[in-house]
Each structure stands twice: as C-alpha cells, then as structure tokens.
Amino acid sequence: MKAMSENPAPHRSGLAAIVGRANVGKSTLLNALVGRKLSIVSAKPHTTRRQLLGVLQGGDFQAGLLDTPGFLRKGRDALDAAMARELASALADADAALLAAEPRLPGDVERTLMRQIAHAGTPAALAITKTDSVPKTRLLPVIARYAEEHPFTEIVPVSAAENDGLDRLANALRACLPEREPLFPPDMLTNRPARFLVAELVREKVFERYADEVPYDAAVEIDAFEEREGAAPDYVRAVIYVDKPSQKRLLIGKGGGALKEVGTLARPEIESLTGRPVYLELWVKVNSKWRRKPGFIHRET
Ligand SMILES: Nc1nc2c(ncn2[C@@H]2O[C@H](COP(=O)(O)OP(=O)(O)OP(=O)(O)O)[C@@H](O)[C@H]2O)c(=O)[nH]1
Ligand SMILES: [Mg+2]
The missing domain is CATH 3.40.50.300 (P-loop containing nucleotide triphosphate hydrolases)
Known part of the structure; x- marks a missing residue:
C-alpha cells in the first residue's frame, strides 16, 4: 500500500x-x-x-x-x-x-x-x-x-x-519540461488543420515520386475540401504549383500517368488521416517565381 x-x-x-x-x-x-x-x-x-x-x-x-x-x-x-x-x-x-x-x-x-x-x-x-x-x-x-x-x-x-x-x-x-498543468486538451494531436496535413501529404508524394528538379519548385494548395455524409467520399481538390511549364509536363507525365501515381500514393494516406473515403482531384498550375514570393509560401496552409 x-x-x-x-x-x-x-x-x-x-x-x-x-x-x-x-x-x-x-x-x-x-x-x-x-x-x-x-x-x-x-x-x-x-x-x-x-x-x-x-x-x-x-x-x-x-x-x-x-x-x-x-x-x-x-x-x-x-x-x-x-x-x-x-x-x-x-x-x-x-x-x-x-x-x-x-x-x-x-x-x-x-x-x-x-x-x-x-x-x-x-x-x-x-x-x-x-x-x-x-x-x-x-x-x-x-x-x-x-x-x-x-x-x-x-x-x-x-x-x-x-x-x-x-x-x-x-x-x-x-x-x-516544466512542472505545469496540461497546456493542451487531452485529445489534441496537432495544431494544423486537416487541409494543411492533406496538402503536405500530396507534397510528400511529389518529393517521393520525382527527381530534384520538381519537388523544390513545387507548392501544394488545397482549393476545395468538401466533407460529405455517410459512405459518399469527401471531395478534395489539390493544386500543385510549379515554376515552369517543363516541370508541369514532368509532373503530369505521359498521358497523365505520373500525376495519377501521385494521387494513388496520396489517397490512402489521406483516408487514413481523415478516417473517411476521399475522392482526390489533382491539378497542376504554373506560377512562375512562387518560391520567391513570401505571400505565396504562406498560402500553403
Ligand atoms: N535507417 C533509418 N532511416 C531513418 C530513420 N528515421 C528516419 N529515416 C529516414 O531518413 C530520411 C529523412 O527523414 P525525415 O524524417 O524526413 O528527416 P527530417 O529531419 O525531418 O528532414 P527535413 O524535413 O528535410 O529536414 C527518410 O528517408 C527517413 O525514412 C531511422 O530510424 N532509421
Ligand atoms: Mg522534416
């Protein structure tokens, strides 16, 4: 005792x-x-x-x-x-x-x-x-x-x-760490919203799937995130921004094959994050010099 x-x-x-x-x-x-x-x-x-x-x-x-x-x-x-x-x-x-x-x-x-x-x-x-x-x-x-x-x-x-x-x-x-009462709610996992985590997962697949000339010139923004009821999949549209048209061509690949692979890699991870079925649509846009515009970097959230 x-x-x-x-x-x-x-x-x-x-x-x-x-x-x-x-x-x-x-x-x-x-x-x-x-x-x-x-x-x-x-x-x-x-x-x-x-x-x-x-x-x-x-x-x-x-x-x-x-x-x-x-x-x-x-x-x-x-x-x-x-x-x-x-x-x-x-x-x-x-x-x-x-x-x-x-x-x-x-x-x-x-x-x-x-x-x-x-x-x-x-x-x-x-x-x-x-x-x-x-x-x-x-x-x-x-x-x-x-x-x-x-x-x-x-x-x-x-x-x-x-x-x-x-x-x-x-x-x-x-x-x-200091002796202190809990700073965070007991069920809190992260300070980032699902949108941010999902954009990051797409970016991870861009880092995984492509050689260096693409990932460092790529940013991802979620421009639609619609949560649905029941078995209907949530709808997520992510835009991958790159610097140059040549990078856009590489990202998309022949017949869209490379971009499709990014989607195939990202989707199950998004689903395990949100616990929901997801329909993921990916777009690629050229936004030259985004890397040098601080305002654009912070739109990634
Ligand atoms: N063998 C081995 N590889 C590891 C281990 N931990 C991480 N890695 C690998 O190390 C690489 C970098 O891991 P990250 O967690 O992205 O490293 P980081 O420090 O966050 O990198 P940055 O965000 O780029 O600064 C990945 O390929 C990981 O799989 C480990 O315990 N053992
Ligand atoms: Mg890291």
Whole structure:
C-alpha cells in the first residue's frame, strides 16, 4: 500500500522544438513519438518547410513537439528565409529543445544549433538518430563528443525504423519540461488543420515520386475540401504549383500517368488521416517565381 504522504509525480507540460540538420529524421521522430503520421517524411533534404505541432500525450506529461525545417546556413530566396525563421522562432518559443543528429561527430550545423540552444537557455536532450544504420561501436565516441560540447540533460540513441529508444527519449523529454498543468486538451494531436496535413501529404508524394528538379519548385494548395455524409467520399481538390511549364509536363507525365501515381500514393494516406473515403482531384498550375514570393509560401496552409 502506498503511504499517504507519497505524492504522485507532478504533471509536466510544455513545448519542445525538434531541431537539426536537414534529413536527420526529425519528422520521423515526431511521428514515432506521437504515434501518428502527422509530419511528412522523405529521403530528400529540406522536406519540412513549416512548423508543425504534434502533441505527445504521456499520461503524466504532455510534450508539444514542434517539428521544424532542417537548418539552412545561407538562404537563397524567400522560401529559404521563411524556413530559417520557422526554425529560429520554434527555438525561441519552446520550453525545451530536442536536437536530432545522425550518429557521427558534430559538425558546423550541430555546433551552431547547440549555440542557439545555449543562447535560448532552454534544457535540451539529444537524439542520435538512425542507429540501425551504424554498428553500435560507432555510437560511443559520438555520444562522448556531444556530452563534452553541450550540457544535454540526456543523450539518447534511437532508431525510429526499429522502434528502439523511443520510450527513453519520451522520458528524457518529460524531464526537460516544466512542472505545469496540461497546456493542451487531452485529445489534441496537432495544431494544423486537416487541409494543411492533406496538402503536405500530396507534397510528400511529389518529393517521393520525382527527381530534384520538381519537388523544390513545387507548392501544394488545397482549393476545395468538401466533407460529405455517410459512405459518399469527401471531395478534395489539390493544386500543385510549379515554376515552369517543363516541370508541369514532368509532373503530369505521359498521358497523365505520373500525376495519377501521385494521387494513388496520396489517397490512402489521406483516408487514413481523415478516417473517411476521399475522392482526390489533382491539378497542376504554373506560377512562375512562387518560391520567391513570401505571400505565396504562406498560402500553403
Ligand atoms: N535507417 C533509418 N532511416 C531513418 C530513420 N528515421 C528516419 N529515416 C529516414 O531518413 C530520411 C529523412 O527523414 P525525415 O524524417 O524526413 O528527416 P527530417 O529531419 O525531418 O528532414 P527535413 O524535413 O528535410 O529536414 C527518410 O528517408 C527517413 O525514412 C531511422 O530510424 N532509421
Ligand atoms: Mg522534416
């Protein structure tokens, strides 16, 4: 029997920004920790462009995980500048940071981020990602070097692919958060509306399906989202904007085949997100120089 004086652990709740070099597995980590696919993932760097909040509901704690774009040293245009701002503002707003890094010694990007975290003064945990991709012996010197360079509350090797280390990472995050009443409703998963998540899923398939010349010049906007009753499928119309007519031709493909594949890949994922049957219509439009117009970037929501 528990002694009457034994208090339950205090509830903790707060925001933790997941930051790191592009392509280290930040979005994959967010999805694995929350237990739902919220943030899009691809093998190409700089997939994530906007912040996304995913709430890890831990029982006696809530970690509002902020996914951020991969660190960009020097932006080329308005989209790059907006991505860098998303990262900086996530760090500034958060109670804690989760630095994600691949299992190799810290480089310039990691050092810059450790400096930014130190400057923000927030507690930080380090996740060494993709541990399934290296022999275990490679981890020790990496962990030792990071421990020398920043006072992380904990350094946790993880593999999202093999579901390894995630419970320990969740506990490490909990320890970084302030004692506080729940900040988020108990059933809250994300701050993004279905429209945003659906547009992102289409963009993920563009990243997956095409070579580099298309994805980095593509933006997706949902211009119709009609929820229907019962068995009738919801109607979703997404427009993929690209820079040039040549990219439009590539996106559509011969006889529309390539675009059809994008739809075939995206639809089941949209259905599993909304829990509803979906009729997905895809359009491609040329909007030259959209990438350099900040106003256009923010219409992606
Ligand atoms: N082997 C292995 N691959 C992983 C793991 N986690 C992520 N990946 C792969 O790493 C690639 C990048 O993953 P993302 O989650 O998109 O990485 P990110 O850091 O969010 O990337 P950006 O948004 O572009 O900065 C994808 O191909 C993932 O499948 C892991 O635990 N093991
Ligand atoms: Mg990402």
